[in-house]
Structures are given as C-alpha cells and as structure tokens.
Amino acid sequence: MPHETEVKLDYSYDPEWRRVRGIRICPMLIANFVCEGRGCICMRHDYKTILDHGKLWVDGDSDPLITYEPYKQEVALLGAFILQCKSLSLSVQRSEESPHYPGQTILLIVRAKPPEHRD
C-alpha cells in the first residue's frame, strides 16, 4: 500500500494506467466514434478551458480513458460538457484532487461506461 503522499505525487494516477502518446485526445475516439475534426467535442472553442492538460491512458483492462485537469470551471459549462459526454455513453468522474496544480485545478476522468450502465 503506497503512502498517501506518494499517491498524490504520482503523476500516473493509478499504477496500472499506461500513458498513450501520438494519438489525438478526443472523447469521440474512446466512445468508438471517429473524431469529427472542426466542431468536434475535442475542438469546441467553448470547451477550450475544460479540455486542458488532456492525457490519454489505457487502464489495467486495456480500456482507454482521458484525463483533463482544467482550472476551476463555470458549473454550467462543465455541466454541458458532461451531458455531451453522457450522450456518447461516456462517464465523467470529477475530483478536486488533481495532480496538476492541486487546489487550483480539478481532475476529470472520461471513460466509456460499462455496457450495463449505458442509458
């Protein structure tokens, strides 16, 4: 069991996660759609502040997930982003404990919902 302080300083979030590089960081891709380019959720101008410090990972089951670490967000804008993710059968986990600039940023974890939790 790692010491709590070590967990907070560990930038890989979860020891089983592996960072994936060289692929576009787009929620559409982890929802098994194609990135729509201009106008896509990943390029929406109003989401620019939410889609900050995006990183793509695969978890221990090889399922992809994306983390974002934006500065504190306007509730309505964040709600709109989360709703759009839900419409793509993605879940958004939110935590105040972001490894990037703790206290100033939040951590968003976007991943495909398990099939039994799809709406």
Ligand SMILES: [Zn+2]
């Ligand atoms: Zn996209």
